[in-house]
Amino acid sequence: MISASFFSGGKESVYALYKALEMGLNVKYLIYCHYNFPRMSPHTLNMEMIRVEAKLIGIPLIECYPEKGLEIEFLRGLLMKLGVNAVVGGDIYLIDHYNWLEKLCSPIGVKCIEPLWIGDEDKSGNILIDEVKSGVEAMICGVKSKLNGGLIGKIINRDFLNSFLEYCSLKNIDPCGERGEYHTIVLKSPLYKKSIQILNYKIIENGDYIYIKVDNYEVL
Template sequence: MPTQVALSFSGGKDSCLALYYLQQEGIAVKCLLTTAWKHPQTTVAHEEEHSRIHEQAERLGIPVHFIETDFSTYADDFVFHIGEMKRLYGIDGIAFGDIYLDGHREWGETIAERAGVEAVYPLWADASEVAALLRKIVSLGFRAEVIKVDSEKLPQSWVGRELDEAFINDIITYSDVCPMGESGEYHTYVYDGPIFEKGRVD
């Protein structure tokens, strides 16, 4: 098991919970790696502004590095930046917040192998356990809001909703939606919780 890792970090609930679990296991998270499109300059998938990720990193006390990329060079850019993190921080692992999609895990393990480090999946679980994982996020005191939804899966009006018991009770009624949004049904931004120093991220 690696002892010093970089964490693939989106600013959402999965990567924040992964950070919490890594810290609980005594694994040093030396840096955060956030993928962002070259054009426009927003984060991949979440479409978040760089400044909001910087705000989180500052309160976490962990340096963040952006992987500016596009579809054609995504994997190669990721491998290159892991290598840079090895040089800068001496990491021996790269951690991901994926939960149960085998294709995602296989991709991460391939990237890690190419970079000469080990892939770590602190949240890895069976698909049947994801509702419990979402409840864990809320019970631990993480505060997050929905910033994006797949409108073919969830109402657009859910953007801006808080992750709380009411949210959980609503999302589990959608039989074709993963409660954790593992297939991109929704994305979140975490602004408070046990991994942060005092004061919320606005």
């Protein structure tokens, strides 16, 4: 089954891809969409890092630019052009996201694969624990200002996991950031041939969100 995986470079997109490959899916493409969001995307701001991640994984990255309001039509055309039979998403419990992917894929006969889907907000922390246990390490590259508390630039790994889960519980943050509370760049993953080290970055404040813009990095 030829598959494509929606890929933001964040930890859920990387881990969903990892689980899809474990399931035996033949993922031929990673797809990154440059959406016209009302606010800056921390992923697009660090697009170079997403390209590096894709190279470390070894699967071609397709960047696309859907027109606002015509996203579904554009993506259906892209999926048909690529000839894929299945699409991988990284959703955990937000039913609107799940339904959107179904709406995109079903009319063109493409199967939706959601390897992380549990449909239960209270179990989201288990996904994060599994990610970290698998070897995923991710830097927080964007966070809502009111939730920051020094999170920006922190690396979610085995050493920081318990403290991070406690902070999430205290601040009512979904541990995986499923509601957009924070976003990440994945530095280490079982899918990577090497790892990424961030050498320096700028912190940018924009409205109610704080971002990192990576200036320099190394692949080790």
